Amino acid sequence: MSDPDLPRESQSEATVRSYDALARAYAEHLFHELERKPFDRAVLERFEAGSPPGPCADLGCGPGHVGRFLAGLGREVTGVDLSAGMLEIARQLCPGLSFQLGDLRALPFKANSLAGVAAFYAIVHLDAAGLGQALSEMGRVLVPGGSAVLAFHVGQQVVRVEELWGVKTSLEFSFFEPEAVLAALSSESFEIVECQTRRPYDADVEAQTERCYIVARSRGKREGARGI
Numbered sequence: 610m611s612d613p614d615l616p617r618e619s620q621s622e623a624t625v626r627s628y629d630a631l632a633r634a635y636a637e638h639l640f641h642e643l644e645r646k647p648f649d650r651a652v653l654e655r656f657e658a659g660s661p662p663g664p665c666a667d668l669g670c671g672p673g674h675v676g677r678f679l680a681g682l683g684r685e686v687t688g689v690d691l692s693a694g695m696l697e698i699a700r701q702l703c704p705g706l707s708f709q710l711g712d713l714r715a716l717p718f719k720a721n722s723l724a725g726v727a728a729f730y731a732i733v734h735l736d737a738a739g740l741g742q743a744l745s746e747m748g749r750v751l752v753p754g755g756s757a758v759l760a761f762h763v764g765q766q767v768v769r770v771e772e773l774w775g776v777k778t779s780l781e782f783s784f785f786e787p788e789a790v791l792a793a794l795s796s797e798s799f800e801i802v803e804c805q806t807r808r809p810y811d812a813d814v815e816a817q818t819e820r821c822y823i824v825a826r827s828r829g830k831r832e833g834a835r836g837i
């Protein structure tokens with residue numbers, strides 16, 4: 610039984626603790642995943658080509674492979690993650706990229722400073738309120754005309770994961786309906802460039818969930834507004 614006098618760990622703290630523990634196994638399993646995901650590579654290529662010139666960020670970067678792919682297309686990329694353990698692995702695996710500890714809901718960037726933000730499976734640990742904060746922050750840091758690309762699992766459920774690749778975790782994965790994310794983007798002054806869903810690749814490539822990919826363009830946001 611838990612001690613009632615001890616402060617309860619928040620889900621956000623549990624997420625960080627889980628990814629710190631998971632970092633090495635995560636990288637072993639997923640660092641090269643884009644090689645087997647042509648759909649995802651094509652979305653990232655269109656996102657990059659449609660973004661104005663300038664630096665990009667890979668938000669919730671994990672081991673950094675999405676940012677590394679964008680850097681391979683010629684972008685200057687900074688990876689951001691809430692897990693120091695993930696960032697340690699990312700720095701080892703992606704020596705040419707810069708990385709920063711930070712929260713999607715309070716991004717460590719100045720207003721109007723980025724041409725693009727990629728958030729691949731990064732919003733998956735946020736609830737609806739957190740999603741709104743994260744999208745607001747993306748709108749704040751993007752230059753007007755800058756692009757965001759989001760990838761997430763389709764649905765309405767929250768799935769608890771207590772173990773992954775042999776590592777004990779305490780993770781909650783939020784699934785989202787595309788319509789809900791599109792509406793949240795529109796209310797943060799984004800225009801939708803594309804929204805596509807796909808069936809999962811084979812089970813040895815990824816979890817068997819339907820996936821959604823959205824590219825959106827910022828119309829610009831008033832100076833000073835922050836997510837949280």
Ligand SMILES: C[S@@+](CC[C@H](N)C(=O)[O-])C[C@H]1O[C@@H](n2cnc3c(N)ncnc32)[C@H](O)[C@@H]1O
Nearest residue numbers: 628669670671690691692695712713729730734
């Ligand atoms: C499912 S992984 C996705 C990693 C990578 N983008 C990918 O596509 O494989 C989620 C990542 O988001 C990070 N994360 C979770 N909540 C976050 C938050 N509020 N702010 C920044 N990063 C967060 C986790 O530490 C983890 O590295």
